[in-house]
Amino acid sequence: MQEKVTIAVDALGGDHAPSVVLDGVAEALAADENLNIVLCGPAQTVEPFAARHARCVAQATTEFIDMAEHPANAVRKKKDSSIVVGCRLVKEGAAQGFFSAGSTGACLAAATLVMGRIKGVARPALATVVPSPLKPTVLCDVGANADCKPEYLVQFARMASVYAEKVLGVDDPSVGLLNIGEEETKGSQFAQQAHELLKEKEPRFKGNAEGRDVLAGTFDVIVTDGFTGNVALKTLEGTAKVLFGQLKQVLTASPTAKLGALAIKGGLSDLKNRVDADAYGGAPLLGVKGACIVGHGSSNARAVRNGILTTALVVRADVSGLIEQTALR
Amino acid sequence: MQEKVTIAVDALGGDHAPSVVLDGVAEALAADENLNIVLCGPAQTVEPFAARHARCVAQATTEFIDMAEHPANAVRKKKDSSIVVGCRLVKEGAAQGFFSAGSTGACLAAATLVMGRIKGVARPALATVVPSPLKPTVLCDVGANADCKPEYLVQFARMASVYAEKVLGVDDPSVGLLNIGEEETKGSQFAQQAHELLKEKEPRFKGNAEGRDVLAGTFDVIVTDGFTGNVALKTLEGTAKVLFGQLKQVLTASPTAKLGALAIKGGLSDLKNRVDADAYGGAPLLGVKGACIVGHGSSNARAVRNGILTTALVVRADVSGLIEQTALR
Numbered sequence: 001m002q003e004k005v006t007i008a009v010d011a012l013g014g015d016h017a018p019s020v021v022l023d024g025v026a027e028a029l030a031a032d033e034n035l036n037i038v039l040c041g042p043a044q045t046v047e048p049f050a051a052r053h054a055r056c057v058a059q060a061t062t063e064f065i066d067m068a069e070h071p072a073n074a075v076r077k078k079k080d081s082s083i084v085v086g087c088r089l090v091k092e093g094a095a096q097g098f099f100s101a102g103s104t105g106a107c108l109a110a111a112t113l114v115m116g117r118i119k120g121v122a123r124p125a126l127a128t129v130v131p132s133p134l135k136p137t138v139l140c141d142v143g144a145n146a147d148c149k150p151e152y153l154v155q156f157a158r159m160a161s162v163y164a165e166k167v168l169g170v171d172d173p174s175v176g177l178l179n180i181g182e183e184e185t186k187g188s189q190f191a192q193q194a195h196e197l198l199k200e201k202e203p204r205f206k207g208n209a210e211g212r213d214v215l216a217g218t219f220d221v222i223v224t225d226g227f228t229g230n231v232a233l234k235t236l237e238g239t240a241k242v243l244f245g246q247l248k249q250v251l252t253a254s255p256t257a258k259l260g261a262l263a264i265k266g267g268l269s270d271l272k273n274r275v276d277a278d279a280y281g282g283a284p285l286l287g288v289k290g291a292c293i294v295g296h297g298s299s300n301a302r303a304v305r306n307g308i309l310t311t312a313l314v315v316r317a318d319v320s321g322l323i324e325q326t327a328l329r
Numbered sequence: 330m331q332e333k334v335t336i337a338v339d340a341l342g343g344d345h346a347p348s349v350v351l352d353g354v355a356e357a358l359a360a361d362e363n364l365n366i367v368l369c370g371p372a373q374t375v376e377p378f379a380a381r382h383a384r385c386v387a388q389a390t391t392e393f394i395d396m397a398e399h400p401a402n403a404v405r406k407k408k409d410s411s412i413v414v415g416c417r418l419v420k421e422g423a424a425q426g427f428f429s430a431g432s433t434g435a436c437l438a439a440a441t442l443v444m445g446r447i448k449g450v451a452r453p454a455l456a457t458v459v460p461s462p463l464k465p466t467v468l469c470d471v472g473a474n475a476d477c478k479p480e481y482l483v484q485f486a487r488m489a490s491v492y493a494e495k496v497l498g499v500d501d502p503s504v505g506l507l508n509i510g511e512e513e514t515k516g517s518q519f520a521q522q523a524h525e526l527l528k529e530k531e532p533r534f535k536g537n538a539e540g541r542d543v544l545a546g547t548f549d550v551i552v553t554d555g556f557t558g559n560v561a562l563k564t565l566e567g568t569a570k571v572l573f574g575q576l577k578q579v580l581t582a583s584p585t586a587k588l589g590a591l592a593i594k595g596g597l598s599d600l601k602n603r604v605d606a607d608a609y610g611g612a613p614l615l616g617v618k619g620a621c622i623v624g625h626g627s628s629n630a631r632a633v634r635n636g637i638l639t640t641a642l643v644v645r646a647d648v649s650g651l652i653e654q655t656a657l658r
Contacts (some may be wrong), residue, residue, distance in 0.1 A: 211563025234540025250596035263589025
C-alpha cells in the first residue's frame with residue numbers, strides 16, 4: 001500500500017481555474033486512494049467541492065495573486081492568497097506538498113519564502129521534464145534564477161539528478177551542461193567555469209549539451225542558468241506549436257488531405273501525446289523544504305491530475321530529503 | 330541589368346565538399362549572369378572546374394582548416410588556407426564577398442582579422458534568418474560573441490535591421506530583445522540593461538521577445554547575446570528535426586499510413602521547404618568590411634547556390650556601407 005500523503009492545491013491556479021482544477025482534483029483523488037487534498041481558494045468554491053468529495057478538505061482563502069502581479073511583492077502583501085496559504089500548510093506540516101497552475105513567479109517566491117530553502121541549497125531551481133518523444137530530459141533551471149553563479153549549476157545537477165532518478169526512474173542519470181559547442185573550451189566565461197566545476201565535482205557530468213540535445217534525449221539531465229533554460233524551453237515549445245499548427249493546415253487543406261489525415265490519425269495522436277508536457281504535470285521547484293510543483297497556466301484537467309499525482313510521488317520518494325543529503329556533500 | 334560582382338568561394342567548406350560546392354557554384358553562375366566567382370581550394374580541384382566554367386577563376390590554395398581546429402589559431406597559422414585566402418581576396422578588392430560552408434568559427438575569425446571590422450562596430454555579429462513558415466526573423470547574434478556587453482546589442486539591432494530591410498525586403502523592421510518575460514523588469518541583469526539601452530537608442534525596438542517568438546514571426550529582428558542566440562537556434566533546429574523524424578515514422582508505420590502519407594505529400598513537402606534553412610543560404614557575419622556568409626556544414630548544392638546568390642545580394646545592397654552609417658550614428 002502506498003504511503004498516505006496530503007497535497008495542498010491552489011483552486012485558483014491557471015487560465016481555466018477553478019473548473020479544470022476541481023476536475024483535476026477529482027481525477028487525482030480517484031486515481032490514488034491514499035491521497036488527501038487540502039483545496040485552497042474562495043469558500044464558495046472549495047467548500048461545496050470538499051463536501052462532495054471524500055479525502056478532500058476545504059481551506060478558505062480571501063485573496064488572489066494575478067499572473068501579472070510582481071511575484072515577491074504579491075507574496076509579501078497577500079498573506080491570505082491561495083498560493084501563500086498552500087505553501088504555509090506545507091510549512092506547518094498540514095500538507096507535504098503544494099501544486100498550483102498559477103503564476104510561476106508567485107509560486108517560486110511563496111515556496112522559497114514560506115516553505116524555506118533546504119539547508120545547504122544556495123538557490124532553489126525550477127526544473128522541467130522536457131517531453132521528448134525519444135527520452136525525457138530534466139532541464140534545470142528554467143527560470144527561477146535569471147542570474148547564476150557557476151557553482152549553483154553543480155547543485156542544480158545534483159537536485160535534478162535526484163528528480164530524474166526518483167520521479168522518472170532513471171538509473172544513474174547522465175548530466176550535460178547546456179553550451180554552444182561540444183569542446184570544453186567553448187562557450188561564455190560562465191559556461192566555461194561551470195564546465196570546470198561540474199567536471200571536478202559531479203561524477204555524473206558527461207560534458208556539454210547543445211540546443212539540439214534538449215529534445216533529443218542525449219542526456220537525462222541538462223543544467224543551465226535560468227535565463228538560457230527558459231529561452232530554450234520556450235523556443236522548444238514555440239517550435240512544436242508552430243509546426244503542429246502548420247501540419248494541421250496541411251492535413252485539412254483539401255478533401256484528399258483530409259482522407260490522408262484520417263489514415264494517420266492514430267499515429268499522429270500518439271506522437272502528440274509523447275510530446276505533451278501535460279503528461280509530466282508541471283515543473284518542480286527543487287531545493288525547498290517540501291514538494292512544490294507548478295503547472296502550465298494552460299493546464300487542462302488531465303494536466304492538473306498529473307501534476308497532483310506527481311507532487312504526491314515527489315513526497316513519497318522523499319526528493320527533498322535526498323536533495324538535502326546531496327546538497328551538503 | 331544587375332551590377333557585376335565577384336564572390337570568393339571556399340571549395341573545401343562543408344561536410345560534402347568539394348562536390349556539392351562545385352555543383353552549387355555552377356548553379357549560382359547559371360542563375361546570375363553578372364556573377365563572377367573566384368574558387369579557392371586545391372589546384373587539382375579548382376583549376377579544372379574554372380577551365381570548364383565561364384566567369385569562374387581558380388585560386389589555388391595549399392592548406393585546409395578542419396572543423397575541429399581552434400578557429401583563431403588555425404587562421405593565424407594557415408595563411409594559405411581556402412578560408413583565409415578567400416577573405417584576403419575581399420580585403421585586397423579582388424572580390425567583394427566571401428562564402429564558405431566550412432568552420433563557422435574559422436570564417437568569423439578570418440573575416441574579422443583579415444577583412445577587418447567596419448569603423449565604429451564594436452563586435453561583428455553572426456545573424457541567421459530563422460526559417461519560419463509564417464514570417465522570417467533575423468536572429469542576431471547566434472554565436473560570434475558568447476559574452477556581450479549590453480551596448481553591443483544596440484549595434485546588433487541596427488546591423489540586423491539593415492539586413493532585414495535590404496536582403497529580406499522588410500519595410501521598417503521591428504526589433505525585439507530575446508528575454509524571459511514580456512515586462513521590461515524581467516530577465517537577467519544583462520537583459521534588463523540591454524532593454525533600457527535599446528529603448529533609449531533604437532526607435533525600432535518594440536520590447537521583449539520570448540523563446541516562443543523566434544519561430545512565430547512576431548518580430549522582424551530579434552537580438553541577443555551569441556550564447557543565448559546559439560542555444561535558441563540549435564534548440565529550434567533540433568526540435569524541428571526530432572518532430573519531422575517522428576512524423577516520418579508515423580507516415581510509414583503501416584500500409585494505411587503510407588497511403589495517407591501519399592495524400593499529404595505535396596503539402597508536407599511545401600511545409601518542409603518553408604522551414605528549410607537552406608532557402609536563405611547561410612548566416613551573414615555583420616560588421617566586417619565586405620560581405621561574408623557562412624553556410625551550414627551540411628549544405629547541399631542548392632544551399633551553396635543560395636548562399637552565393639545571397640552573398641552577391643548583400644554586396645549589391647551595400648549592406649556593409651549602410652552598417653557603417655548606422656554604426657557611427
